[in-house]
Amino acid sequence: MSTLKIRFSYSLLVLAALVITACQRSGKCVESNDLPAIFPDYVDVTVPVDIAPLNFAMLDDSLTRMVVVVTGDKGGRIEVEGDYADFPIDEWQALLSQNRGGKLSVSVKARGEGKVWTAYLPFSINVSTDSLGDKSIAYRRIAPGYQLYGHMGIYQRTLATFDEVVIEDNSNQPGTCLNCHTSNRGNAAQHTYHRRGNNAGTFVEHEQTGRYQAEPPKELGGSMVYPYWHPSGRYIAYSTNKTSQMFHLANAEKRIEVYDSQSDVFVYDVLQKRVLLDTLIMRRLWAENTPAFSPDGRWLYFTTARRQVYPTDYNRERYSLCRVAFDEQTGRLGQHVDTLLRGDTISISWPRPSYDGRYIMFTTANHGYFTIWHPEADLWLLDLETGATRPLTEVNSPRAESFHNWSSNSRWFLFTSRRSDGLYSRIYFSSLTPDGKATKPFLLPQRNPKAYDLTSLYSFNTPEFLIK
Secondary structure, X not given: OOHHHHHHHHHHHHXXXXXXXXXXXXXXXXXXXXXXXXXXXXXXXXXXOOOOOXXXXXXXXXXXXXEEEEEEXXXXXXXXXXXXXOOOHHHHHHHHHHOOOOEEEEEEEEEEOOOOEEXXXXXXXXXXXXXXXXXXXXXXXXXXXXOOOOOOEEEEEEOOOOOEEEEEXXXXXXXXXXXXXXXXXXXXXXXXXXXXXXXXXXXXXXXXXXXXXXXXXXXXXXXXXXXXXXXXXXXXXXXXXXXXXXXXXXXXXXXXXXXXXXXXXXEEEOOOOEEEOOOOOOOOOEEXXXXXEOOOOXXXXXXXXXXXXXXXXXXXXXXXXXXXEEXXXXXXXXXXXXXXXXXXXXXXXXXXXXXOOOEEEEEEEOOOOOHHHOOOOXXXXXXXXXXXXXXXXXXXXXXXXXXXXXXXXXXXXXXXEOOOOOOOOEEEEEEEOOOOOEOXXXXXXXXXXXXXXXXXXXXXXXXXXXXX
């Protein structure tokens, strides 16, 4: 018998043993030839060893009882029973650590009230050799409205557990909007965020200056938003935007358009507390937006588009990806702007370079840059070594993928997506293989994910990794 046939026969024997064992425990049992339909979808995902338990429930609400057995191909086993799979954190972490670079096999059986058990085909979870490297993430949680902010806050979530703490919220100042929170490559000691409404302003925190409110010069004519730190920690690139919104009256897929009547990119000196104005990239008839420094600090990436007439020509505004040299010693920009990708047929926004200098991940849409309201928005990848660009079809969905960030080791990235219901943005994780392919994304784990994610009235947005 060939090696292939031996392996295939062995796999069938293992599958049969799992099904028989599951049915023996409960008496009557129906064997299914299908994988279990679960929420979240963790079938064949790839996870780091330092992630919280991938708890899940049956997607069918009538299936109210589960028995789940997880075994590692390098050893270890967890068995849980309940109305959803709730894995003990310590046992889960030990199982992942033991099976680093291997696979977990997950067998599920479920039943409804007064019904017999159904045993489903087992599925796999791949355990990456690459850890996250970062201990937590930060995100804003906000009700997805258009004008009234309600309660919102910026939160920090530990990735190995389900612990969440408040970084900043508006409970003491109702009606204010907290946004644009950004740390320097996950260093929470170097942090900035913007507040709209009462006591509006942009706030900066740095080890050498403490926390203070940055004052932009009046000639900018807008707020200091969409920040990105220079790796040295001395500078922050901001965009200043006069933002407006308008509503679609006859488009079921698109409800709102957010646009800028004016926007410019500039650099702020954190230590000297002053704006470094440079007219090279501040052009009157053009919009500049979504800046980002290169990992070595030598380049400033940004997007730019010729400003259109609103509201008639809103769908003609398409942003291109550009870069300009930056001198850390003087804080000055270079004298030449390079166009890396032209926005002829698609609009490019939110360039985020990987910290190892290999890639730039960006978001595309048919027009504009406020991609959270664009169901066609997708993630793309630019390989800086080869110049090749491509859509990340491995992670994109028919609904909006709107914001993304890299882990500090550049092995993982997170992004927000409205794929589950088209209304609420949630956080997903994926990793890149050495050949630049993305693994199947998985939803941020929650203790009781079905109760949490499917009943929450809040969206997650602008997430980022934090080292601690």
